[in-house]
Amino acid sequence: MNAEEGKARNFIRTIVEEDLKNGKHDRIVTRFPPEPNGYLHIGHAKSICLNFGLAEEFDGDCTLRFDDTNPEKESQEYIDAIVEDVRWLGFEWAGEIRFASDYFDRLYDYAEELITKGKAYVCSLSAEQAAEYRGTLTEPGRNSPYRERSVEENLDLFRRMRAGEFAEGAHVLRAKIDMASPNMNLRDPILYRIRYLTHHQTGDKWCIYPMYDFTHPLSDAQEGITHSLCTLGFEDHRPLYDWALENTTPPCRPRQIEFARLNLNYTITSKRKLLRLVDEGYVDGWNDPRMPTISGMRRRGFTPKSLRQFCEMVGVNKTGGTVDLGMLEHAIRDDLNQRAPRAMCVLKPLKLVLTNYPEDKQESLTLPVHPQDESMGTREVIWTREMYIDAGDFAEEPPGKWKRLAPGRAVRLRGGYVITCTDFVKNDAGEVVEVHCEYDPATLGVNPEGYKAKGVIHWVSARAAVDVELRLYDRMFAHEDPDGDKAVDFTEHLNPESLIIVEHGKAEPGLAEPRQDIPYQFEREGYFFFDPLVSTADKPVFNRTVTLRDSWAKISQKG
Numbered sequence: 148m149n150a151e152e153g154k155a156r157n158f159i160r161t162i163v164e165e166d167l168k169n170g171k172h173d174r175i176v177t178r179f180p181p182e183p184n185g186y187l188h189i190g191h192a193k194s195i196c197l198n199f200g201l202a203e204e205f206d207g208d209c210t211l212r213f214d215d216t217n218p219e220k221e222s223q224e225y226i227d228a229i230v231e232d233v234r235w236l237g238f239e240w241a242g243e244i245r246f247a248s249d250y251f252d253r254l255y256d257y258a259e260e261l262i263t264k265g266k267a268y269v270c271s272l273s274a275e276q277a278a279e280y281r282g283t284l285t286e287p288g289r290n291s292p293y294r295e296r297s298v299e300e301n302l303d304l305f306r307r308m309r310a311g312e313f314a315e316g317a318h319v320l321r322a323k324i325d326m327a328s329p330n331m332n333l334r335d336p337i338l339y340r341i342r343y344l345t346h347h348q349t350g351d352k353w354c355i356y357p358m359y360d361f362t363h364p365l366s367d368a369q370e371g372i373t374h375s376l377c378t379l380g381f382e383d384h385r386p387l388y389d390w391a392l393e394n395t396t397p398p399c400r401p402r403q404i405e406f407a408r409l410n411l412n413y414t415i416t417s418k419r420k421l422l423r424l425v426d427e428g429y430v431d432g433w434n435d436p437r438m439p440t441i442s443g444m445r446r447r448g449f450t451p452k453s454l455r456q457f458c459e460m461v462g463v464n465k466t467g468g469t470v471d472l473g474m475l476e477h478a479i480r481d482d483l484n485q486r487a488p489r490a491m492c493v494l495k496p497l498k499l500v501l502t503n504y505p506e507d508k509q510e511s512l513t514l515p516v517h518p519q520d521e522s523m524g525t526r527e528v529i530w531t532r533e534m535y536i537d538a539g540d541f542a543e544e545p546p547g548k549w550k551r552l553a554p555g556r557a558v559r560l561r562g563g564y565v566i567t568c569t570d571f572v573k574n575d576a577g578e579v580v581e582v583h584c585e586y587d588p589a590t591l592g593v594n595p596e597g598y599k600a601k602g603v604i605h606w607v608s609a610r611a612a613v614d615v616e617l618r619l620y621d622r623m624f625a626h627e628d629p630d631g632d633k634a635v636d637f638t639e640h641l642n643p644e645s646l647i648i649v650e651h652g653k654a655e656p657g658l659a660e661p662r663q664d665i666p667y668q669f670e671r672e673g674y675f676f677f678d679p680l681v682s683t684a685d686k687p688v689f690n691r692t693v694t695l696r697d698s699w700a701k702i703s704q705k706g
């Protein structure tokens with residue numbers, strides 16, 4: 148750990164430090180380059196934290212650039228969602244939001260430059276023919292019969308491609324590199340293709356669109372990017388990234404560095420597959436609280452701080468592997484345990500009657516909002532004759548070591564008095580429907596002589612309770628590697644219990660107007676976050692962010 152920053156070392160930080168120390172750069176510039184074809188997910192959070200985090204740490208800049216070369220799958224909805232998510236994570240980009248399409252004119256000029264230098268040609272093979280000429284991993288490709296077209300002919304054809312004189316697929320512009328290269332990406336890759344599409348930024352200005360591998364390095368160069376960080380999948384594309392910069396005249400020479408993508412167990416982080424979950428109705432939109440999207444996690448109650456902390460814990464390396472979902476949950480609990488206001492909410496209400504407390508009386512009790520943090524202030528709860536406790540906190544025949552309520556046993560109601568169970572009522576089905584107790588007026592906040600209460604349970608006043616709905620989320624997939632077995636569609640592994648709805652919860656009075664900035668800790672139940680999207684005027688709905696038990700912290704300490 149770097150003691151000053153509290154940040155773990157990683158190979159990219161080391162490269163940046165070296166480059167600054169030896170004067171290669173005075174200032175670093177990174178970028179986050181999402182394609183606006185879906186919502187951002189936890190994997191993107193890692194990339195965001197890395198790119199913006201480095202810029203923050205080394206006093207550089209990070210740009211936000213939409214990689215919008217595939218207008219077919221892109222939309223303004225995705226652009227807006229991505230902007231909101233990056234902001235919510237707490238990062239601010241340098242200058243305006245950029246689009247690769249801002250550079251289409253310049254990219255076009257670079258393409259003409261390549262043609263003029265004899266480094267690119269218009270190829271008129273059909274897609275099937277081109278695939279045949281391409282060769283395989285074990286066999287070299289063959290040169291296209293169009294490879295030796297003259298510069299003049301290439302320029303003429305390319306200009307006419309731009310002018311819309313040809314049908315889609317009739318021609319492409321290809322780099323002239325090496326059809327025998329063991330790296331398939333260098334076998335005269337396509338630089339431009341004809342697409343008659345209206346683009347969300349450039350409208351109908353273009354009917355030819357540049358390919359990602361050509362666009363990316365040259366867009367990086369326009370923004371003065373020093374370190375262009377991408378996932379390992381692009382390692383084999385780096386020679387092409389460098390080729391594009393070496394064979395044109397860009398304003399600077401960014402360096403591509405690859406790192407391992409983040410994989411989480413029990414989770415899918417492929418935009419294409421997340422889109423399927425949305426389109427096929429398995430979830431309630433991209434921001435369904437079960438989704439590993441930033442918007443889903445936000446709605447569920449995850450905090451920017453916890454996601455940033457998680458990304459820091461995961462670290463950055465070249466080898467990859469899969470991270471345990473428990474580690475993410477640990478980061479959330481760690482943050483919420485310190486900052487979440489406490490409240491009481493009963494999930495399975497069981498009527499409790501204090502037979503020695505007057506019917507018309509009520510008391511207001513003052514409880515801390517947070518037991519360890521006085522600065523968070525206090526809250527009021529109401530004590531009345533009729534209460535609700537959780538059905539799970541009463542046992543007719545308690546097992547050994549029972550610390551909750553049972554006939555003849557005493558417990559403290561959190562922040563209130565000690566009560567002793569004197570009786571209970573059953574319905575015809577044999578279920579306990581009411582518990583009778585006597586409260587001890589001498590026990591508010593004190594344990595008098597002969598105190599017998601063993602446990603503390605949560606409760607709410609029946610008169611003052613707020614009706615709430617609770618949505619209990621569990622991991623979305625029941626399989627550790629839902630996408631691992633290609634013979635089985637990943638949707639087969641969806642966890643049928645990923646959402647359990649508790650319609651009739653009872654919460655303490657303050658929750659009629661719940662906080663919207665941070666989840667609550669519902670005592671003994673977990674962390675819950677108010678969901679304005681599905682709440683109604685008379686019934687607030689809370690999403691369970693995470694349960695209270697943290698097994699990951701224990702495992703990681705041992706390990």
Ligand code: ATP
Nearest residue numbers: 180181182190191193194376377378408409416418
């Ligand atoms: P990629 O381009 O890597 O296939 P993608 O197409 O799913 O990712 P993009 O919108 O292109 O999504 O991603 C934007 C940035 O986020 C890219 O730099 C990409 O490398 C990075 N990124 C995407 N998924 C992950 C992941 N699981 N872990 C780390 N970084 C990721």
Ligand code: MG
Nearest residue numbers: 180181182214
């Ligand atoms: Mg991509």
